[in-house]
Amino acid sequence: MKQTIRIGTRESQLAVWQATHVQDLLAKNGYASELVYIKSEGDIDLQTPLYEIGVQGVFTRSLDIALLNNKIDIAVHSMKDVPVQLAKGIVQAAVLKRASYKDLFVFKEDKSFLADVQSTATIATSSIRRKAQWLHRYKNHRIENLRGNVNTRLRKVAESNWNGAIFAAAGLERIELRPENSIELDWMLPAPAQGAIMVVGRQNDPKSLEACAAFNDANTALCVKTERDFLKALLGGCSTPISALAVVENNELIFTGNIVSSDGSNKAEIKMNCSSLDDNDLGTKAATEILLTGGKEIADCIRNESK
Numbered sequence: 363m364k365q366t367i368r369i370g371t372r373e374s375q376l377a378v379w380q381a382t383h384v385q386d387l388l389a390k391n392g393y394a395s396e397l398v399y400i401k402s403e404g405d406i407d408l409q410t411p412l413y414e415i416g417v418q419g420v421f422t423r424s425l426d427i428a429l430l431n432n433k434i435d436i437a438v439h440s441m442k443d444v445p446v447q448l449a450k451g452i453v454q455a456a457v458l459k460r461a462s463y464k465d466l467f468v469f470k471e472d473k474s475f476l477a478d479v480q481s482t483a484t485i486a487t488s489s490i491r492r493k494a495q496w497l498h499r500y501k502n503h504r505i506e507n508l509r510g511n512v513n514t515r516l517r518k519v520a521e522s523n524w525n526g527a528i529f530a531a532a533g534l535e536r537i538e539l540r541p542e543n544s545i546e547l548d549w550m551l552p553a554p555a556q557g558a559i560m561v562v563g564r565q566n567d568p569k570s571l572e573a574c575a576a577f578n579d580a581n582t583a584l585c586v587k588t589e590r591d592f593l594k595a596l597l598g599g600c601s602t603p604i605s606a607l608a609v610v611e612n613n614e615l616i617f618t619g620n621i622v623s624s625d626g627s628n629k630a631e632i633k634m635n636c637s638s639l640d641d642n643d644l645g646t647k648a649a650t651e652i653l654l655t656g657g658k659e660i661a662d663c664i665r666n667e668s669k
Contacts, residue, residue: 367395370425370434374511381438387577398434400424435570436563441555446594455563455574457583461532463557465547469526486527494603497626532557551605554589581610591645592619621657630656
């Protein structure tokens with residue numbers, strides 16, 4: 363009889379949805395599993411903006427510790443929250459097929475102000491990437507900090523005097539909470555690996571890794587690796603205004619990335635493609651190129667701000 367696989371997850375509705383989805387995938391392949399709930403630092407401190415906490419893996423470290431201490435066998439994460447360098451002894455077990463990678467704007471009664479880049483408004487987000495891209499487009503807008511799980515953030519928007527707030531489309535859609543008063547931000551480039559779910563396991567636990575390998579999606583894994591290579595080659599942290607998107611179309615890998623100064627004043631963008639889907643280092647090449655075309659100055663400024 364196969365041993366029951368212990369799945370580590372955060373306690374939020376979205377995290378539990380993701381872990382339950384992995385549980386269903388394991389069951390389809392004949393593996394029994396159970397959920398083990400672990401609190402993360404990101405769930406405990408809901409006041410400090412994520413970019414001020416400044417620690418990579420704020421949502422994953424507690425699960426990493428539980429994994430290394432053999433309290434769980436695998437952990438399930440929103441991949442955009444996972445540091446580009448995994449903790450020693452922990453490896454990628456699977457990347458699930460990607461959902462929507464887009465950012466979503468949830469507005470109050472009116473969204474007409476979005477048509478005017480000179481308009482004034484107050485927008486909420488805790489993401490420095492979203493803040494930077496928003497201010498690059500809407501220079502007269504004010505950004506407020508918004509923390510908490512998806513349900514908490516939606517409630518805060520409803521109770522506030524803000525004009526709206528920015529969310530990841532995949533998160534709201536997975537737990538069927540996307541409001542009617544929302545629109546996709548087609549002009550906003552997503553965080554590296556946004557919309558993807560990552561399962562990690564212990565390097566010395568081949569049975570759990572083998573159980574997860576069956577539902578790894580090769581195209582998604584390639585795309586998010588490319589995006590995270592770009593992030594790693596530039597600054598490496600998830601609390602930086604770096605965006606990236608890789609897609610596979612007609613057996614070709616197409617990549618777009620950007621880096622924006624924290625106040626939105628400067629932006630560098632890169633677009634590249636590659637016809638080979640094997641042993642691909644397009645993300646690293648794109649990072650090298652963007653540093654030569656305006657990205658280095660922006661990256662240096664961001665590093666100086668964080669000192």
